[in-house]
Amino acid sequence: MQSVILWYLLCCVLRSAGYIAQNNPQSRKTAVYCHAYGLKQLLKSSRVRKVGSGEDDVLNCWKKKKTGNEKYTTSRMTEFREDGFLVLEHFFTAEECDSMRNQIQKIVAEMEVPPHCRTEFSTKEDEQLQAQGSSDYFLTSGDKIRFFFEKGVLDEKGNFLIPKKKSVSKIGHALHAYDPVFKQITHSSKVQELGRKLGLERPVVVQSMYIFKQPGIGGEVTPHQDATFLHTEPLGRVLGFWIALEDATQENGCLWFIPGSHTSGITRRMVRAPSGTSTCVEFVGSEPGYDDSQFIPLPISKGGLILIHGEVVHKSELNSSESSRHVFTFHVMEAKDTSWSKENWLQPTPELPFPSLYT
Template sequence: MAAAPPPPLPTQGLTPAQLAAFHRDGYLILPNVLSPATTAALLAETHSLLTSFDLASHPMTRFSTGGDDGGEHVGDDYFLTSGDKIRFFFEQDAVDPATGQLTKPKHRAVNKIGHALHALSPPFARLLAHHDGAGEAGAGAGAGAGEANAPAAAAPPSPAAIARSLGFRDPRCLQSMVICKQPEIGGAVPPHQDSTFLYTEPPSAVGFWYALEDATLENGCLSFAPGSHKWAPISKRLVRKQGNAGTEMVPNTGSQFPPGDEYSAANTNTNEKDTEYVPGQVKAGSLVLIHGNLLHKSEKNLSQKGRIIYTFHLIEGRDADRVYDERNWLQPPDGGFTRVYAATS
């Protein structure tokens, strides 16, 4: 009889230094969180999805982040009903506007795969379900300037362990995506805040952004406005139009910051237009944590090298702490959003 495999190595959460860096900057870069084997498995799953989806039945939906009014943001039925499915959204420049046909092979034309990879794709689901080592002794290296190294003697922090460190009581994963910044045509993403699109009252979203390939200045790495999560309010929300007839950007009449004295537009007189952005070049296997109020962006990929990443978002699921309303473009599937661990009191 074969011996049972050893239990997974318990992981620790963020160290005090890492937490301080995240709260100061609004983002945190953690190198080497994914092993080479896990990174390769997620890339293989991505390439399998990109080559196997049915183009003949696809509505040719292109992804767009939209302008300030959200009028150009993707909002058709294919998008609005994607919360519990795996669907494919093309780059704007991958579709010929005159013919509606792709100008690139389909695997080189997709901007995004979403939004339920964490629930429907076994390799991506395993990443979210990774053991968090709750109750284990913590240790780890310190962080500086938004970057920290995982300790050599322990497994890198899992999503659940990180969520515990950030104070989530009932973290729920509500969407997940592979984003392919395709060679030559990978579109730029303007400055934005994730809580604009995934709003809770008050805001609670945190993004987990895993590099499956190196992200560089040449292929459109992320750039961040450090500290902007403390002064940049969630002034707008992307919501469903009445009758589910697309999406629109509307003024946010609810809370614009998470709870806490450190969050307030009065913290600084910084003008968003004058904000300096810091590039976040990372190697494959790195994890970037992104506060929901943080301003961040990426440039167009004009290089010959693609940039594939996997990202999901957590929100606080306790109704007493955060309310996720029916106006959000993404609505929970039957059974609710995916629970990361049992709720705590």
């Protein structure tokens, strides 16, 4: 029986790799390498992997649809279930991407952040606690549109050392709620249709970010799992939508993933610190060390969408190129039978309860 299951999964993996290679020649090598790695890990296993929390896991919510695209949907589901991420090339049009980039230019042009609130963004734990962790500006940004800057662009008084439009690292965390362009994209019919194909019954949007990855200085994002910061009970109920607004390449800082790493839970959480402590947040547990050879790059074309399971390990490198790598990303939670941790840094507010994806 086990050999039959392995043979079936092998066919699905090879079929998925062929689909990607046929429809996206630029990513042929990456697709083949990715699926070869997934196959290797599968064959090394003594049993078929169990995903997350069984039927509670969002991957198991992708229902099989009785449509003409049933074969395609089942193949992509298998790919997602095994890898913990899924690439959907050309999901958004070039016009939609340009509309988001044009809108963010207007937002940056009107940006006004008092010097004492200017915070450098980092994913390194000690720097994260020192910068975002000690700032109410970050902690209360869940229902606002706020600005965070690249490392090294501010002097000791918070003044800009380079033009401000080139200094922004990200804008978060409620573009999806308060800006009409990003709200329309987040709640677009194609996103809602994808949510329904995934079987999401009561998805809510918990946060959104615009990430610039500035040329030459766009900081690395260290290996992490989104569930470290967005924790739910049970686990496996958070899903990231990562939209490339321009080509993401290895040179300008595309995402890297460890395929299949979403099946082992999490070992670290960022939580709100008790009142009276020196920082607003703290880390509980520790991130394990990862072998760089386990990661595979996922370059993607402008308009492409990457679905990211909340527990899959991923990262991006420093952008040392002369090209930016703009992205709009948001996270949804399946709210049905799910509890959002009250210890999470991000909390719904009376002014902005988590809005339904289907509105």
